[in-house]
Amino acid sequence: KAGVTQTPRYLIKTRGQQVTLSCSPISGHRSVSWYQQTPGQGLQFLFEYFSETQRNKGNFPGRFSGRQFSNSRSEMNVSTLELGDSALYLCASSNGREGGWGYTFGSGTRLTVV
Amino acid sequence: KQEVTQIPAALSVPEGENLVLNCSFTDSAIYNLQWFRQDPGKGLTSLLLIQSSQREQTSGRLNASLDKSSGRSTLYIAASQPGDSATYLCAVSKKTSYDKVIFGPGTSLSVIP
Numbered sequence: 001k002a003g004v005t006q007t008p009r010y011l012i013k014t015r016g017q018q019v020t021l022s023c024s025p026i027s028g029h030r031s032v033s034w035y036q037q038t039p040g041q042g043l044q045f046l047f048e049y050f051s052e053t054q055r056n057k058g059n060f061p062g063r064f065s066g067r068q069f070s071n072s073r074s075e076m077n078v079s080t081l082e083l084g085d086s087a088l089y090l091c092a093s094s095n096g097r098e099g100g101w102g103y104t105f106g107s108g109t110r111l112t113v114v
Numbered sequence: 115k116q117e118v119t120q121i122p123a124a125l126s127v128p129e130g131e132n133l134v135l136n137c138s139f140t141d142s143a144i145y146n147l148q149w150f151r152q153d154p155g156k157g158l159t160s161l162l163l164i165q166s167s168q169r170e171q172t173s174g175r176l177n178a179s180l181d182k183s184s185g186r187s188t189l190y191i192a193a194s195q196p197g198d199s200a201t202y203l204c205a206v207s208k209k210t211s212y213d214k215v216i217f218g219p220g221t222s223l224s225v226i227p
Contacts, residue, residue, distance in 0.1 A: 004157075006157075033215070035217075042217060042220070043203070043217040045214040045215065045216075048214065056214050058214060088155070090157055090158065092158075102146070102148060102160060102163040103148060103158075103160065103205075103215065104160060105150070105157040105160070106157050107156055107157040108155075108156070108157045110155070
């Protein structure tokens with residue numbers, strides 16, 4: 001059974017640019033969550049999508065956005081990149097149902113903003 | 115607001131020792147608690163998932179317990195090995211499956227050969 005796939009694995013962008021990250025969940029999982037991980041802040045929740053709808057959102061500025069497609073694949077977009085956006089971005093998939101939410105994480109996308 | 119803490123922040127033990135990692139949460143109304151392992155620069159690997167109705171879960175040399183009333187969970191690792199060296203994170207979910215999951219800051223474990 002294939003795991004959670006995140007692409008690309010590494011990205012280097014310049015301040016002011018925008019970036020799109022992709023996440024393909026485990027087959028059959030309908031929930032995809034995104035997290036930002038930095039040494040100073042740890043793992044912070046960005047947002048969660050279920051059946052193409054955003055169900056929950058963390059405390060991040062509007063420059064961070066996402067979407068989910070009908071095949072459950074999700075993309076995350078960050079516009080007007082800042083140096084502080086440099087982080088490991090992780091996505092996690094789950095079946096999204098109560099009592100069975102155990103998360104499976106991808107390997108992450110390492111974003112460096114210069 | 116749910117807050118999750120983990121003690122100790124870092125731990126170094128000789129190979130073969132049994133060890134305990136601690137996780138505390140402020141709101142006992144959790145739905146599930148999950149322990150993860152993270153190797154440097156990598157994603158998170160799920161170790162154990164404890165439903166709120168359960169008291170413990172075991173997988174190989176790992177045993178996790180949950181005491182909702184006191185807001186605590188422990189991860190017990192038996193006969194530690196150098197390959198166990200990683201950061202261990204606990205995460206709790208409140209009420210429903212789609213509430214955001216709150217992670218602890220992690221415990222960095224180093225097992226010395």
